[in-house]
Amino acid sequence: MKKIAVFTSGGDSPGMNACVRAVVRTAIFKGLEVYGIYRGYEGMIENDIKRMYTYSVSNIVQRGGTILKSARSTEFRTPEGRKKAYENLKAHGIEGLVAIGGDGTFTGAKIFYEEFGIPVVGCPGTIDNDIYGTDYTIGFDTAVNTALDAIDKIRDTAAAHDRIFFIEVMGRDAGFIAVESGIGSGAEFVMVPETATDLDAVVKSLKNLRKTKTSSIIVVAEGDDEGSAEVIMNKVKDKIKDKKKEFKVTTLGHIQRGGNPTARDRVLASRCGMAAVEGLLEGKFACMAGIMNQEVVYTPFGDCIGKEKPLIQDHLKLIEYLSI
Numbered sequence: 001m002k003k004i005a006v007f008t009s010g011g012d013s014p015g016m017n018a019c020v021r022a023v024v025r026t027a028i029f030k031g032l033e034v035y036g037i038y039r040g041y042e043g044m045i046e047n048d049i050k051r052m053y054t055y056s057v058s059n060i061v062q063r064g065g066t067i068l069k070s071a072r073s074t075e076f077r078t079p080e081g082r083k084k085a086y087e088n089l090k091a092h093g094i095e096g097l098v099a100i101g102g103d104g105t106f107t108g109a110k111i112f113y114e115e116f117g118i119p120v121v122g123c124p125g126t127i128d129n130d131i132y133g134t135d136y137t138i139g140f141d142t143a144v145n146t147a148l149d150a151i152d153k154i155r156d157t158a159a160a161h162d163r164i165f166f167i168e169v170m171g172r173d174a175g176f177i178a179v180e181s182g183i184g185s186g187a188e189f190v191m192v193p194e195t196a197t198d199l200d201a202v203v204k205s206l207k208n209l210r211k212t213k214t215s216s217i218i219v220v221a222e223g224d225d226e227g228s229a230e231v232i233m234n235k236v237k238d239k240i241k242d243k244k245k246e247f248k249v250t251t252l253g254h255i256q257r258g259g260n261p262t263a264r265d266r267v268l269a270s271r272c273g274m275a276a277v278e279g280l281l282e283g284k285f286a287c288m289a290g291i292m293n294q295e296v297v298y299t300p301f302g303d304c305i306g307k308e309k310p311l312i313q314d315h316l317k318l319i320e321y322l323s324i
């Protein structure tokens with residue numbers, strides 16, 4: 001293998017740049033030619049592919065977003081789109097790929113490998129942390145810290161006004177951001193898609209609020225089974241029927257996707273990027289390079305996207321025990 005390419009795809013996450021940097025520099029260190037594909041699979045189809053050098057990735061390790069840009073490609077879902085992408089790679093002589101992204105990215109990479117035999121190794125880049133085969137995904141730690149900072153600020157005003165806040169965090173169908181930002185901020189309740197939400201228990205506790213605490217923070221994962229933070233707040237408000245209690249909703253939204261990556265994310269991203277290039281050179285294809293228990297682990301794409309990654313049970317206990 002002499003020429004490889006790297007791309008970022010799906011929702012961007014802080015640390016993707018550090019990962020691109022690690023891929024480019026490791027590849028060059030190993031004597032490979034390396035290319036950057038812009039806008040993920042979209043750029044692969046449109047031939048938006050450029051050679052990268054050591055200096056192409058200077059001064060990016062600390063930056064959020066992705067210098068290669070990202071997209072969610074619908075054309076790549078079609079056989080015609082994938083054929084175009086393959087032809088472009090072939091024209092450049094690209095013999096291996098590093099795909100940085102989440103489950104959508106790996107689903108595409110798996111099909112692409114099966115159809116055209118292009119060797120590809122993935123790096124887990126998503127704030128959601130919902131990928132099996134790695135303890136943490138690139139960007140998760142930064143997103144949790146961003147959410148935590150916002151929740152701390154909301155706590156100040158919630159306490160000042162004796163208000164009940166429902167704060168919605170991202171995570172798609174997973175509750176990892178909600179759980180860790182909830183523990184870190186001392187939230188009274190955390191609602192996640194992985195466990196059934198007991199609204200009656202919340203109502204009961206909020207009715208007794210003034211006996212113990214005067215304000216409350218409820219972190220809601222966007223994929224919760226009872227609905228969005230706003231929907232849940234309205235359900236709870238209707239059940240409580242107490243005009244003196246004030247309810248507010250804050251949706252944190254895309255601020256969770258931006259910002260300078262934390263040290264944890266930069267190190268994780270750099271390790272995964274290096275491991276992806278090493279994996280390609282060692283013939284480990286159609287798999288993701290992740291970190292589990294401090295060690296690099298290569299997990300087949302089928303498992304990364306097909307196997308469930310459970311929440312840490314101790315985390316759920318912490319929320320239950322500490323929020324009384």
Ligand code: F6P
Binds near residue numbers: 011102126128222
């Ligand atoms: O997968 C990352 C993520 O930020 C999810 O948490 C969220 O549900 C989704 O992407 C939002 O996607 P978009 O930026 O396309 O609206």
